[in-house]
Amino acid sequence: MSEKNISVQTLRRLPIYLHYLNSIKNDRDNISATAISNRFGLNDVQVRKDLGAISGNGKPKTGYSVQELIRDIENFLGCGNPTKAVLVGAGNLGKALLSYGGFNDYGLEIVAAFDSAAQADTINGKPVFSADKLASFCNENKITLGIITVPASQAQSVCDTLVAHGIKAVWNFAPTILRVPDGVIAENENLASSLAVLCQRLNGEGLE
């Protein structure tokens, strides 16, 4: 409400800029919106608007300070105060997400994983508990985000458990759309949708 209104599309691009800025921060002090737009095949005005929405410290002729921009984006994304999350389902996909250290750069901290047949004590330093501990852990640690990487058949029931124990948002990787009550947010990662777009461009349209 107090924060400047930012579009979903702009928000989706911010982590991409952030990642790029971090990759160049040792090489240069300043960068122009045009240079960024070229890197990603975007329109330069669009990049300028995106950056203007969260920073607004560009200087004509010079561009933006890479350091400042990184700070402003991290600030906006809340990277300094990460959201604590639990992950349910330590199969291959769950392990992959646990092992990927990069989420910390974007304001997410996975604090524990749960699996009905937990095989390891820790994965990438994060504790893996038996699934029956899930409810009490969420309650006691005031967890607000749940990551669901169980098979589709179990996803809804895991989701219901999470919601019943205080979770306010679920990030669902199971290939199904979850139902959540009002006041709870569900983000469904939809690999099939991305795949459909890709195959259509590949087969339908030739090489345009």
Add this chain to the structure above:
Amino acid sequence: MSEKNISVQTLRRLPIYLHYLNSIKNDRDNISATAISNRFGLNDVQVRKDLGAISGNGKPKTGYSVQELIRDIENFLGCGNPTKAVLVGAGNLGKALLSYGGFNDYGLEIVAAFDSAAQADTINGKPVFSADKLASFCNENKITLGIITVPASQAQSVCDTLVAHGIKAVWNFAPTILRVPDGVIAENENLASSLAVLCQRLNGEGLE
């Protein structure tokens, strides 16, 4: 070009409808656009337009035949003639994608996996080869799609190899944006972007 023009957003929703229709096909013969829209929290006219774009066989009062709709969507997505793909990088994420059988339902067939340190002969029945076989395999089997699940540091070089050996599209899961030449399509799965949207809704806006 001959096919009806369909928007990217419509295309993204088709696999979701398809999945749902398959889940109810044994229970009922017909379904209305309104019922589908309620299931996913969409607008009913939107669903009707989506379905009209690929089918157009709805009947007033009755709705759509579930069977027909499944056939029409599968037809449009090209499920009958799947795109053959190779997957590079048989780590946790690679294994997860190889193990998920669902892609076949959406027109994708992963025919082989490659890894620089291949530990298994097969995963989920699909052969895993050493990475040095990648180039010749792509050439000989006229593969057009490559799925990249290697670490970010290796993603671009894997991509370049694929492109050099006839790949026309890459589906990139490494947390980096790949550069591809004109005429080659890159779809970058951007988990950080989805995460940013989710955290923003969770923290920034309260429960709206």
Add this chain to the structure above:
DNA sequence: TAGATTGTTAATCGATTAACAATC
């Protein structure tokens, strides 16, 4: 000063939603 670059205002484009006639 000249030129590169920002940032804003207006125009365009595409997708969603509303209104409503057609039809089984």
Add this chain to the structure above:
DNA sequence: TAGATTGTTAATCGATTAACAATC
């Protein structure tokens, strides 16, 4: 017939792009 539902046309909404003035 009455009512549920489709499908189309018009209105709205939001995001992208173009034009251009401001400025370092």
